[in-house]
Amino acid sequence: MTNIAARPLRHSEIIGLGVHRASRIVLNDEIVGPIDSSDQWIQERTGIKQRTWAPADISIIDMAVDAGNKALVHAGISAERLGTIIVSTISHPYQTPSAAVLVQDRLGARHAGAFDISAACAGFPYAVGLANGLISSGESDYVLVIGVEKLSDWTDMSDRGTAFIFADGAGAFLLGPSAVPGLGATIWGADGSEFEAIVMQPSLIELREHFKQTGELQFPKLRMQGQKVFKWAVGGMVEVCHRALEAAGLTPDDIQAFVPHQANNRITDALVRGLKFPESVVIARDIILTGNTSAASIPLALDTLLREGQVKSGDLALTVGFGAGLAYAAQVIRVP
DSSP states (O other): OOOOOOOOOOEEEEEEEEEEEOSEEEEHHHHHHHHTOOHHHHHHHHOOSEEEEOOTTOOHHHHHHHHHHHHHHHHTOOGGGOSEEEEEOSOOSOSSSOHHHHHHHHHTOTTOEEEEEOOGGGHHHHHHHHHHHHHHHTSOSOEEEEEEEEGGGGOOTTOTTTTTTBOEEEEEEEEEEESSOOBOOOEEEEOGGGGGGEEEESOHHHHHHHHHHHOOOOOOEEEEOHHHHHHHHHHHHHHHHHHHHHHTTOOGGGOSEEEEOSSOHHHHHHHHHHHTOOTTSEEOOTHHHHOBOGGGHHHHHHHHHHHTTSSOTTOEEEEEEEEGGGEEEEEEEEOO
C-alpha cells in the first residue's frame, strides 16, 4: 500500500498586528439615563469611562478589512500569499455567507480559505490556536486571524446589566512560519451547561413566531447574568492561565505583559492577584477607554500597549479570553 506523504511539523509566530478603532466615543453620561445609573456606578463596577461605537454606515466587514490590511502591511506580506483567513465574531448579521469570505474578497486574498468561528469573548485566542495548528501542520504558510464586533447593534440600551458594557472594533494578527516557537500551546475549553449566562435573546425561531403572531419585527439583544459570569471568570481563569504558562514552560515571572479579554477591570484585578505577577508585568486595561469589544478586545489591548511603549516587539505576553458559552482559551504569545 502506498503511504500518504508526511509533512514535518513547523513552529509559528505572530508577524503582523493591525486594528480598527471605532470612531464614535460614547461617554458614560450618554448611557446612564435609560438605565437609571451614573458615571460613578459604571466606573466602580467595570472601570469603563467610555466606549467606542462604529457609525451606522460602517459594517463589521469594513472594520475587519481595515484591521486585516494593517496587519498585512505591518508584516510586509501581500494578501495573495494568505493561506487561510479566520474571523471570530458574534455580530455578523448573516448566518451565511461568513464574514470571512467577504473579508477575503475585499482583501484580494484569492487563494485563501476563509471561515468564521463563534466563541464570543474567547474567540480570538481560539482562532490563534487554530492558526497555529494550520501553520504547524503545513496546511497554510500565512494565516490572518481577525476578531471583530459591532456589538452596539445588539445591545439593549434599556438593559441595566449590559447597556454600558459592549463596544465595537476589530483587531488582527498575521501568523507565519518560524524557526523557533512564537506562541505557546492553546489551553481551551467550555462549559455548555452554563450557556444561559450570556445569550442573544430572543432566538431567531422565537422572533419568527412573534412576527407571525403580532406583525412586529424585533431584533435579538445580548443578555447577561453578570454576577454568574464574574464568579466563573474569577474562580476559574487563574488556573487556565497557569496551565497556559506551564504549557509554554514559563512562570508568571517570565512574561512582560498580561493581556486578558477586556471584560471588566475588577475581573482583571482578581486575575492579577491570583497569578501573583511581579510588579514589572504590564497589565492591559484597554477597557477603560474602549469598552468590551468581545472577540476584538485582546488585539486592541495589545495594540494600545505597543503604541504607548509599555511593551516592545519580542516581549512575552500571556493572553486569555473568556465569555459566552461559557468558553475560554489562553496562550502565551511573543509580541510582533
